[in-house]
Amino acid sequence: MRSLLSVALLAxxxxxxxxxxxxxxxxxxxxxxxxxxLGAVGFRAAAVNQAGIFVLRAxxxxxxxxxxxxxxxxxxxxxxxxxxxxxFGFRQSSVNVRVASLTDTHLPQVPVIWQTAQxxxxxxxxxxxxxxxxxxxxxxxxxxxxxxxxxxxxxxxTAPGERGYERYPYLLQALADLGLDPPFRSARLWAFFDSAYxxxxxxxxxxxxxxxxxxxxxxxxxxxxxxxxAAGDVYLRDLISACHRQGILVYGWLELPHxxxxxxxxxxxxxxxxxxxxxxxxxxxxxxxxxxxGCFQAVAAGVQALIGRFDWDGVNLAELxxxxxxxxxxxxxxxxxxxxxxxxxxxxxxxxxxxxxxAPRDEAALRPFLDYRADLARRMQSEWVSEIEKSRRSHPDxxxxxxxxxxxxxxxxxxxxxxxxxxxWPLADKHGLTFLVEDPATVWNLGPQRYAEIARRYxxxxxxxxxxxxxxxxxxxxxxxxxxxxxxxALVHQAATAFPRVALYFENSIQAPDWxxxxxxxxxxTRAEQMGSRRVVESPRGVGIPWRGGVLVDGEPWPVRDDxxxxxxxxxxxxxxAPEAGGLHIETFNGEMTSAxxxxxxxxxxAYRSSARALAVLNRxxxxxxxxxxxxxxxxxxxxxxxxxxxxxxxxIQ
Numbered sequence: 001m002r003s004l005l006s007v008a009l010l011a012x013x014x015x016x017x018x019x020x021x022x023x024x025x026x027x028x029x030x031x032x033x034x035x036x037x038l039g040a041v042g043f044r045a046a047a048v049n050q051a052g053i054f055v056l057r058a059x060x061x062x063x064x065x066x067x068x069x070x071x072x073x074x075x076x077x078x079x080x081x082x083x084x085x086x087x088f089g090f091r092q093s094s095v096n097v098r099v100a101s102l103t104d105t106h107l108p109q110v111p112v113i114w115q116t117a118q119x120x121x122x123x124x125x126x127x128x129x130x131x132x133x134x135x136x137x138x139x140x141x142x143x144x145x146x147x148x149x150x151x152x153x154x155x156x157x158t159a160p161g162e163r164g165y166e167r168y169p170y171l172l173q174a175l176a177d178l179g180l181d182p183p184f185r186s187a188r189l190w191a192f193f194d195s196a197y198x199x200x201x202x203x204x205x206x207x208x209x210x211x212x213x214x215x216x217x218x219x220x221x222x223x224x225x226x227x228x229x230a231a232g233d234v235y236l237r238d239l240i241s242a243c244h245r246q247g248i249l250v251y252g253w254l255e256l257p258h259x260x261x262x263x264x265x266x267x268x269x270x271x272x273x274x275x276x277x278x279x280x281x282x283x284x285x286x287x288x289x290x291x292x293x294g295c296f297q298a299v300a301a302g303v304q305a306l307i308g309r310f311d312w313d314g315v316n317l318a319e320l321x322x323x324x325x326x327x328x329x330x331x332x333x334x335x336x337x338x339x340x341x342x343x344x345x346x347x348x349x350x351x352x353x354x355x356x357x358x359a360p361r362d363e364a365a366l367r368p369f370l371d372y373r374a375d376l377a378r379r380m381q382s383e384w385v386s387e388i389e390k391s392r393r394s395h396p397d398x399x400x401x402x403x404x405x406x407x408x409x410x411x412x413x414x415x416x417x418x419x420x421x422x423x424x425w426p427l428a429d430k431h432g433l434t435f436l437v438e439d440p441a442t443v444w445n446l447g448p449q450r451y452a453e454i455a456r457r458y459x460x461x462x463x464x465x466x467x468x469x470x471x472x473x474x475x476x477x478x479x480x481x482x483x484x485x486x487x488x489x490a491l492v493h494q495a496a497t498a499f500p501r502v503a504l505y506f507e508n509s510i511q512a513p514d515w516x517x518x519x520x521x522x523x524x525x526t527r528a529e530q531m532g533s534r535r536v537v538e539s540p541r542g543v544g545i546p547w548r549g550g551v552l553v554d555g556e557p558w559p560v561r562d563d564x565x566x567x568x569x570x571x572x573x574x575x576x577x578a579p580e581a582g583g584l585h586i587e588t589f590n591g592e593m594t595s596a597x598x599x600x601x602x603x604x605x606x607a608y609r610s611s612a613r614a615l616a617v618l619n620r621x622x623x624x625x626x627x628x629x630x631x632x633x634x635x636x637x638x639x640x641x642x643x644x645x646x647x648x649x650x651x652x653i654q
Contacts, residue, residue, distance in 0.1 A: 033164030071149030089126030169485030185544030214519030314399030399612035
């Protein structure tokens with residue numbers, strides 16, 4: 001990954017087939033953060049004679065051979081002032097500028113703030129270079145790129161910083177603009193969706209965008225549709241249909257004990273109470289007292305009706321515990337303190353919980369109530385998962401997800417929210433649901449490596465997933481308040497490496513420049529080798545590789561591909577070119593495909609497993625579908641998308 005060789009030797013050793021999917025850092029034993037930057041979207045380190053991307057740190061000697069290398073297709077990244085940078089026309093002037101913030105062409109409206117300002121020389125850049133980032137007030141160039149022959153050069157005024165994103169968040173987008181395409185794709189991401197932010201957006205446009213970004217399932221804020229509404233119901237049905245046509249599952253996302261705005265207005269008698277005996281309208285959520293039998297029955301009936309009105313693929317029971325992050329220290333936000341909970345606790349402990357908040361507060365007496373509160377959250381989660389499972393009588397393919405805040409990394413969450421992962425985790429095994437772990441706001445300022453630490457505290461299970469909150473953070477963070485660019489890609493990549501599934505909260509908060517590289521960041525590959533025209537790829541959960549034309553996988557014609565990507569199942573596979581073949585193709589599939597092949601008749605047979613209904617997008621309308629050997633009428637969603645049952649099955653499509 002690092003070496004300091006003569007450029008002449010480097011040029012002689014570079015084979016003609018070297019492709020810009022691997023990188024080599026040329027430096028005096030100091031790679032900096034470049035392995036993390038480039039690795040965040042799937043580029044892999046390689047020996048000097050096998051790389052197509054070269055990072056030349058400031059201590060690299062100059063040579064005209066680098067210009068030849070770029071002309072022949074290499075991508076070269078330069079840091080600051082160096083002989084090689086001057087060779088390409090990036091020259092230091094005698095004028096200095098103080099850099100504390102910058103603007104980037106990828107998102108010019110978002111200020112990029114450096115934690116520590118730097119005094120830097122102002123550089124001149126060649127006329128053919130496009131300035132990507134510049135100092136906010138003087139316009140001094142800080143990042144610039146240019147194409148040259150078959151390759152390209154990206155120049156930075158300084159090193160990128162310790163973590164790789166605290167100075168120039170959009171380096172990977174800048175490389176993509178120069179034509180550097182990441183080597184892998186994923187189609188396994190989940191994303192949360194709130195229609196309040198998207199009412200004027202075209203559903204078909206959004207669905208195509210989500211599919212291109214690797215979104216496999218959308219979790220839709222269902223509280224907006226809790227009560228029937230003619231216009232709202234048409235909107236949601238159109239959205240679900242658009243997603244299904246693109247092979248995207250749609251889950252109803254519930255935020256109990258928030259039910260809906262109308263339910264709150266119609267039932268003041270059932271509103272949750274804080275420790276100050278105020279109605280629990282906390283942030284955007286308006287909490288109801290689900291321990292009241294009448295309230296429970298009304299909400300349960302409403303949830304069943306909601307599930308029945310729409311063609312959901314699953315239900316996400318999210319954040320069913322209590323407020324707030326400050327716990328008992330803030331009585332104005334502390335719940336549940338409704339009459340039903342207080343009466344239940346009084347019967348078992350002979351104490352009214354309100355008395356626990358009288359001054360001076362007795363911390364020892366508060367302890368049993370906090371334990372009771374955590375157990376109550378577990379009981380409520382179990383009750384509501386059981387309620388949702390009743391819908392499987394009429395919707396047998398319905399999947400269930402429990403979104404639960406983590407209390408193993410930040411252990412204060414149990415007392416603050418009543419969230420107890422140890423108590424709730426058995427629900428995953430009992431009900432076969434996906435357990436979606438959300439990291440609390442208290443750790444959003446920590447780096448991507450936290451996901452490996454969080455995952456280490458959980459059992460190894462395919463039912464485990466993690467939720468990344470892409471939002472403005474309340475801590476002092478740099479260079480941007482919200483995760484974007486390299487920081488976001490590193491978060492997604494580390495999370496996808498540590499967890500079987502990654503969800504993003506929420507799709508509307510993803511910045512426009514980030515969409516193109518999300519799928520690459522989510523891909524997980526443990527081995528990738530180039531052997532002439534053949535590629536060997538190993539992935540624990542399946543992966544897509546950019547590809548055009550005919551293809552063989554493991555020596556056989558491969559039917560799971562579209563015009564630009566070949567999709568591989570989990571495991572190790574050999575991919576190689578072949579004459580273009582027509583016939584039936586599966587362009588995308590959102591279950592876990594375990595095998596596939598083309599029969600002599602041209603039919604495609606594949607095996608899969610899925611916790612929800614699976615959707616296969618084909619390149620043409622199917623004529624015949626067999627599931628586990630039995631012919632069934634194709635369940636079409638549009639002309640070219642078929643729905644398949646949850647579970648483990650073998651399918652033949654003609």
